[in-house]
Amino acid sequence: MSKIGYARVSTADQSLDIQIQKxxxxxxxxIFSDTATGSNTKRNGFIELNKYLRAGDTLVITRIDRIARSVLDLQxxxxxxxxxxxxxxxxxxSITTDTASGKAFLDMLAVFAEFELNIRRERQIEGxxxxxxxxKYKGRKPLSNKIKEEIDSLYLKHYSISAIARELKVSRNSVYKTLRAQQPTKL
Incomplete structure (x- = not known):
């Protein structure tokens, strides 16, 4: 029976040191660790952790929001x-899943963690x-007419959407939108 740790921070500006020390x-x-948002399910450290854990081990975290971002994820x-x-x-x-009260408390904490995440999202949208x-918030600048003309020109030369996007360093979505606006019948 080994204790295996998992630490996570959301951004590179944050430090894992305190969690790792605890x-x-x-x-x-x-100890496995990640620098990624909790909603990112493809965290390398988390994937390696799951491969490493064996029957009888105890997964130790500092707080539940370090490993799951919603009640469903945690459950x-x-x-x-x-x-x-x-x-x-x-x-x-101070919770563990080896007792009924620990499991219940874990579920309650997960509900509050998800509630806090949703409140934060609402505040962000309000802001x-x-x-x-x-x-002050105008979104992305529109493509210049020159870029739009180049998209049209490359498309007429039978370049693929991906090739046009790479060539002009714009997103594929921008290429599609430009072509739809300029040549609605060809797409």
Whole structure:
């Protein structure tokens, strides 16, 4: 039975050091980490962690929001861990999945973590709307007429959409939008 740690920060501006120190102090023999948002399910450290965990291990995290961003994510993780005889322990919330009360508390914390995430999203949208109303948030600059003409020209020369996007360093979506506006019947 080994204690295996997992640490995650959302951006490169943040440091993993405090989490790693807490996991080390808790007796973790191996620690996996990621610098990525919690909503990103393709985190390399998390993938490697899941490959490494064995029956009888305890997965240790500092807080539940380091490993899951929604109640559903957390419940799926806990079910997967339980099926493989792996326990989950969160240090700062003093919870573990080896007791009924620990499981219930874990679910309640996940609900509040998801609520906090949703509130943050709502505030962000409110801020963006206020910035738009004040004329400070205008989105991406439109493509210049020169770029639009080049898109049209390359398309007429039978370049693929991807090749046009690469050549002009614009997104494929921008190429499609430009072509639809200039040649609606050809797409």
């Amino acid at each position: 996991l080390t102090d808790a007796g973790c023999t191996k 799926n993780l806990v079910i997967s861990l339980r099926e493989n005889d792996i326990q989950l322990s969160a240090l700062e919330q 963006i709307n206020a910035a738009k109303a004040a004329g």
